[in-house]
Each structure stands twice: as C-alpha cells, then as structure tokens.
Amino acid sequence: MKGFAKFSSMLMLLLLLGLFGCGSDTVSSGTLTMGDITSTDLTGGTYKVEATATYVPDSGKEATGAEIGFTAVYTTPSNATPVTRTLKVSLSKSGIATYTEMVEQGSEPVYMRLTSSIGALSQTKIISIPAVSVLSASPAAISFLNTDTVGTAKTATVTGGYSPYTVASAIPTDIRADITGSVVTITKLAAGSASIASTTVTITDNKGNTYTIPVGYFK
Helix, strand or coil: HHHHHHHHHHHHHHHHHHCCCCCCCCCCCEEEEEEECCEEEECEEEEEEEEEEEECCCEEEEEECCCEEEEEECCCCCCCCCCEEEHHHHHECCCEEEEEEECCCCCCCCCEEEEEEEEEEEEEEEECCCCCCCEECCCEEEEEECCCCCCCCCEEEEEECCCCCCCECCCCEEEEHHHHHHHHEEECCCCCCCEEEEEEEEECCCCCCCCEHHHHHHH
C-alpha cells in the first residue's frame, strides 16, 4: 500500500505540473510583440538595422530557454531572387530578443521584411534602406564678386555618394576648401579685384567617387 500511495502522489504531482506549469516550462503560447525596425546610417554606404521582439508566456510559465527566431528577407526592385537570413536567439527570463544586421547600400533601395516567431506566434515589420544617389553638390558652381575681400566664404551642400567626404582645392593658395559633414566651405584667400581667375574644388566620397565644383574669383 505504501508503494501504491507513493506512486499515486508522484502521478498527481505530474498531472498538476502538466495542468499549471512551472518556472522552467517554455511553452510558447503567450504573446509576442515586435517593435518597429530602426535604421542607422553608419556612413560609408552601410546601415545598421535593428528590431526587438518580446515574448510574454502565459501566466505561470517562464520565457527562459525558449527561442525567438528571426527571418529577414531582403529584396530590391530588380532582384527576382530575395536574400534570406535567419537568426535564433535564446531567451532569458526577460523574454527579450534583438535582431541586428548590417545592410550595404546600392544603386537601388533595399526592402527588408523581418519576421519574428516563437511557436505559432509571429510578428512582421518592413523597412527600406535608401539607394545611393550620384555624388553631387549644390550649388554646382561658386562665384566670388570683385568686391569680395580676402576671407569671404561661400558654402555648397554635398548630396549622394558615400559619406564621409573629403575636399581639396586645385589652387589652395587662392581658394581654401573645408568640409564639415556634408557642407563644403570655400574661402577666398587671393587678394585683389582686377583679374578674373578660376579653379576647382574636388569632393571625394568614401568609395573614391569625385565631383568637381568650378570656382570663379578675382585676384
């Protein structure tokens, strides 16, 4: 009888655990949420994309030991064959998992569809990474007046290409070129206002592409 009673007690314990769960149970029947995908321009034609998914198990359960799977599908307007990347993240008690990926820019926008899943639960978000446009600057040319004195500065804004950028003046003794971020500052160093002169300022992006701004001035 004692053996039967012991067996009955163990059976009852197993039944209770099955009905009500315990701390180590990782049944994925709770709720799954995923925040919006964020993108950060790391310069040089690379974007960092990141998304966080949170799994909250049913009452009495615990997330520890469960896994959230991430499936990222990347496409472009002309690419008929999507690129798929997968990642599985084991959860701690917090139930939070983060997907991080580096995406290279190209001549077309990149569309990313990210799905997080656990058990039968899933969440999907979409984001696009902008295409790299042709390196350019506005205004396209700079002109100094004959009344502009030494130290007069004018600016141009760089667009497109791959940051960070560098600049150089063909005649640095007459025209100095500096850049901060995407803003080029062109400063007149030549004295005088009688003779018309010209030079160029060349912008170079992180991939070696160049754009030239003609500069007219007096000296």
